[in-house]
Amino acid sequence: MKVLKFGGKSLASEHTFKNVIQIIENKSKESEIVVVVSAIGDTTDILENIAELAKNNQDYQSTFNEFKERVYHKDINLEAEFQLLSKLFEGVSLIEDCTPKIKDLILSQGEIISSRVLAKQLNAAQLRSVSIDSRDFIITDDSFGNAIVDESLSKSKTQNYFNELPLKIIPIVTGFIGATQKGETTTLGRNGSNYTAALLSNFLKAEELQNYTHVDGIFTANPDWVKNAQKIEELHFEEANELANFGASILHAKTIIPLLENSTPLRILNTLNPKNAGTLISAKATDNGIKSLSLQSDVSLIQFEGRGLLGIVGVDARVFTSLANEGISIGVISQGSSERGLGFTVKQSEADKAIKALQKEFEKDLYTKDVSGISLIDDIAVLSIIGQDLSTFDKPYAALVKNKIIPILFNNTVTGKNVSILVRKHEAKKALNVIHGQIFGVAKNINLALFGHGLVGGTLIDQILATASSIEKKKNIRLNIFAIGNSKKVLLNENGIGKNWREDIKANSENYQIQDVIRFANENHLENLIAIDNTASSSFVDNYISLVQSGFDLISSNKIGNTISYSFYKELRETLKRNHKEYLYETNVGAGLPLIDTIKLLHLSGENITKIKGVFSGSLSYIFNNFSIQDRPFSTVLQEAIEKGYTEPDPREDLSGNDVGRKLLILARELDLKNEFQEIKIQNLIPEELQAIDTPAFLKGLDKLDSYFEKQKQDLVPGTVLRYVGELNGDLQEEKGFLETKLIAVPINSALGQLKGSDSLFEIYTESYGDNPIIIQGAGAGAAVTARGVFGDILRLADK
Ligand SMILES: NC(=O)C1=CN([C@@H]2O[C@H](COP(=O)(O)OP(=O)(O)OC[C@H]3O[C@@H](n4cnc5c(N)ncnc54)[C@H](OP(=O)(O)O)[C@@H]3O)[C@@H](O)[C@H]2O)C=CC1
Numbered sequence: 001m002k003v004l005k006f007g008g009k010s011l012a013s014e015h016t017f018k019n020v021i022q023i024i025e026n027k028s029k030e031s032e033i034v035v036v037v038s039a040i041g042d043t044t045d046i047l048e049n050i051a052e053l054a055k056n057n058q059d060y061q062s063t064f065n066e067f068k069e070r071v072y073h074k075d076i077n078l079e080a081e082f083q084l085l086s087k088l089f090e091g092v093s094l095i096e097d098c099t100p101k102i103k104d105l106i107l108s109q110g111e112i113i114s115s116r117v118l119a120k121q122l123n124a125a126q127l128r129s130v131s132i133d134s135r136d137f138i139i140t141d142d143s144f145g146n147a148i149v150d151e152s153l154s155k156s157k158t159q160n161y162f163n164e165l166p167l168k169i170i171p172i173v174t175g176f177i178g179a180t181q182k183g184e185t186t187t188l189g190r191n192g193s194n195y196t197a198a199l200l201s202n203f204l205k206a207e208e209l210q211n212y213t214h215v216d217g218i219f220t221a222n223p224d225w226v227k228n229a230q231k232i233e234e235l236h237f238e239e240a241n242e243l244a245n246f247g248a249s250i251l252h253a254k255t256i257i258p259l260l261e262n263s264t265p266l267r268i269l270n271t272l273n274p275k276n277a278g279t280l281i282s283a284k285a286t287d288n289g290i291k292s293l294s295l296q297s298d299v300s301l302i303q304f305e306g307r308g309l310l311g312i313v314g315v316d317a318r319v320f321t322s323l324a325n326e327g328i329s330i331g332v333i334s335q336g337s338s339e340r341g342l343g344f345t346v347k348q349s350e351a352d353k354a355i356k357a358l359q360k361e362f363e364k365d366l367y368t369k370d371v372s373g374i375s376l377i378d379d380i381a382v383l384s385i386i387g388q389d390l391s392t393f394d395k396p397y398a399a400l401v402k403n404k405i406i407p408i409l410f411n412n413t414v415t416g417k418n419v420s421i422l423v424r425k426h427e428a429k430k431a432l433n434v435i436h437g438q439i440f441g442v443a444k445n446i447n448l449a450l451f452g453h454g455l456v457g458g459t460l461i462d463q464i465l466a467t468a469s470s471i472e473k474k475k476n477i478r479l480n481i482f483a484i485g486n487s488k489k490v491l492l493n494e495n496g497i498g499k500n501w502r503e504d505i506k507a508n509s510e511n512y513q514i515q516d517v518i519r520f521a522n523e524n525h526l527e528n529l530i531a532i533d534n535t536a537s538s539s540f541v542d543n544y545i546s547l548v549q550s551g552f553d554l555i556s557s558n559k560i561g562n563t564i565s566y567s568f569y570k571e572l573r574e575t576l577k578r579n580h581k582e583y584l585y586e587t588n589v590g591a592g593l594p595l596i597d598t599i600k601l602l603h604l605s606g607e608n609i610t611k612i613k614g615v616f617s618g619s620l621s622y623i624f625n626n627f628s629i630q631d632r633p634f635s636t637v638l639q640e641a642i643e644k645g646y647t648e649p650d651p652r653e654d655l656s657g658n659d660v661g662r663k664l665l666i667l668a669r670e671l672d673l674k675n676e677f678q679e680i681k682i683q684n685l686i687p688e689e690l691q692a693i694d695t696p697a698f699l700k701g702l703d704k705l706d707s708y709f710e711k712q713k714q715d716l717v718p719g720t721v722l723r724y725v726g727e728l729n730g731d732l733q734e735e736k737g738f739l740e741t742k743l744i745a746v747p748i749n750s751a752l753g754q755l756k757g758s759d760s761l762f763e764i765y766t767e768s769y770g771d772n773p774i775i776i777q778g779a780g781a782g783a784a785v786t787a788r789g790v791f792g793d794i795l796r797l798a799d800k
């Protein structure tokens with residue numbers, strides 16, 4: 001025999017009601033069943049509300065009339081129940097009081113009506129059934145509102161009752177209600193219907209209790225809050241009990257205990273998705289121990305502080321007793337070894353009462369200042385990781401801090417494995433997602449805000465969208481682009497921008513300031529934030545500090561951030577350190593080539609890098625590799641380099657030597673040299689009259705460059721070619737290095753002379769490597785390689 005329990009939500013609409021009937025029909029074909037029901041939908045709340053109106057002498061009658069008119073009350077004679085309710089409400093209104101005893105009698109009608117309505121509909125569907133009033137066999141004491149069941153008496157009464165029932169008839173039993181030995185109606189408190197179902201399962205030795213809810217089972221976290229929460233397939237009773245203690249709303253310790261006697265399995269199922277196997281709770285040991293996250297919000301933290309408390313015995317007892325006397329329950333407790341302060345949580349609704357009780361109890365101590373403060377922090381959430389001990393708590397903790405969520409306090413249970421963390425309520429959803437991603441090997445969400453969607457930025461967005469799902473499979477990392485912005489507008493979508501982003505930007509982007517993006521990320525509780533700068537803008541760099549302070553890691557292909565003043569360079573790094581954030585910019589030198597990382601590692605390991613020289617610019621490499629040996633005007637080759645995406649948005653940034661200068665400076669600063677940009681000796685290849693005009697005008701008149709460069713070519717000694725090179729000379733001992741860029745002639749058969757396409761070539765000279773430099777060579781420019789390099793930086797950060 002199986003016991004099937006249906007909650008109020010399962011009976012709340014015509015659609016769910018049909019499902020309930022279908023489930024009962026299917027299950028009754030498989031085995032004998034007993035059905036336990038809660039009141040339909042919000043009935044309990046409505047009845048309570050009508051009683052409250054009546055008690056306060058307000059118009060209760062119209063709400064009561066509406067209740068009676070509900071559609072599922074139509075085809076059944078509920079005259080007796082409605083008459084009783086009418087009398088009870090009238091009485092409550094007359095005496096302006098609703099005692100717990102009267103309230104129980106009022107509320108019990110909800111379950112009675114529910115069992116009658118369901119039985120009626122089952123019979124109409126040719127499923128023989130009978131409505132059964134559990135007050136005939138669930139016997140309780142007279143603690144109205146939360147009555148204690150006399151289990152042994154109830155057991156024998158239940159068994160006798162069910163032995164008398166005709167076979168092949170489906171009993172539809174009222175949950176939640178019982179009666180005293182004198183026959184007075186009682187209710188069983190929170191989760192009362194589940195408790196009734198568990199008791200019946202035990203008394204009748206059911207093979208399984210199936211609890212039909214509105215969710216597919218128990219999840220690793222509330223799926224409304226954590227998108228990738230996973231259903232837990234199986235739990236041991238003890239684990240379920242642990243979850244129940246930490247606020248899993250579909251479980252209550254009271255409902256598990258009756259199942260332990262006969263080890264009756266409990267299955268949590270979904271009325272709307274009955275084929276799903278749900279979560280099975282049984283005596284079977286599970287492999288991994290549970291891991292689940294629960295969240296209690298609407299909690300307040302009380303801080304009790306006093307310098308005169310050290311060593312005084314009995315202060316804690318006074319705190320707790322004064323609260324106990326007010327019926328206030330305490331949640332998480334923390335006291336430091338100095339004994340000067342005690343922090344603990346209470347329900348927010350009871351916080352003021354708690355403060356008053358403490359102020360009264362410690363009135364004298366407050367006067368003498370032995371107690372220096374009793375303060376309250378509202379809007380706290382308690383996040384509990386069930387199944388977690390401190391041995392592996394480092395990761396979730398570090399992830400919280402990295403996301404700028406600093407727990408107000410945390411607490412671990414000495415027995416069992418639970419860690420509770422107190423955070424501000426507005427941070428709770430983000431905290432839940434961060435920890436969930438860390439401890440469940442499920443995809444970790446990385447939320448990306450991309451600024452600049454030109455050549456590099458646009459290519460990067462396409463690369464991410466094309467590979468996101470394979471990255472999720474291989475690396476358990478979900479890359480979510482929630483913002484794409486240019487110099488004016490931003491497109492925002494917390495669930496991720498998709499393949500049609502170009503059209504979407506046209507239709508849906510809005511003017512913005514950086515604070516709008518930061519606010520959007522906060523309001524949507526987005527975690528693991530990365531801001532990516534694929535602009536060439538110096539004004540965008542002004543946003544770096546606020547982005548870092550707001551919890552973003554940074555990545556940039558833009559070189560400006562690393563090449564403005566040394567003081568900004570330092571300030572940014574200090575801000576990053578203070579905020580536990582990272583800044584990666586591998587593409588700043590050599591596009592996708594692994595140059596910066598190599599230099600960083602060599603330098604960090606103490607290697608003295610004395611010189612770095614070579615062809616630093618991919619575009620200038622392309623231009624001079626081709627122009628030197630081809631009989632084509634300079635402007636044609638330059639136009640080709642622009643079209644291939646090798647140049648900066650304004651190609652004068654390359655031709656002026658500034659871009660090479662920036663690269664030299666970035667490397668110099670990696671070596672702890674404190675150079676400024678103005679100190680670089682740069683050869684500018686742009687004729688003066690073309691230096692000050694605007695970009696479109698310059699791009700229109702590229703042929704004005706031809707005669708100057710033609711002359712350079714004519715002047716070449718035969719067997720040599722033009723190359724634009726950079727050189728950095730420095731030393732560990734020096735404060736500054738010597739940085740120079742220039743156009744030179746090199747033998748055509750030298751390493752530099754042999755360069756092809758947009759290849760860059762870097763020779764890194766160090767003390768250990770002597771005269772044989774480390775050489776890094778490869779494509780030094782191009783949107784695809786650069787975007788790949790930025791992508792690499794994203795994955796590096798995501799892995800941390
Ligand atoms: N091409 C290459 O081989 C390499 C390039 N890089 C770097 O990549 C970066 C991007 O280059 P590329 O894609 O060619 O440039 P593009 O000109 O094609 O794109 C630049 C993008 O940045 C946007 N933008 C400009 N100013 C701002 C601002 N203040 N705020 C937000 N967005 C802004 C532009 O938008 P709008 O249309 O509104 O101006 C545009 O979408 C440059 O810094 C470059 O140095 C690095 C290594 C190699």
Ligand SMILES: N[C@@H](CC=O)C(=O)O
Nearest residue numbers: 617618619647648781
């Ligand atoms: N314009 C740059 C692009 C890479 O930084 C170059 O040509 O190297």
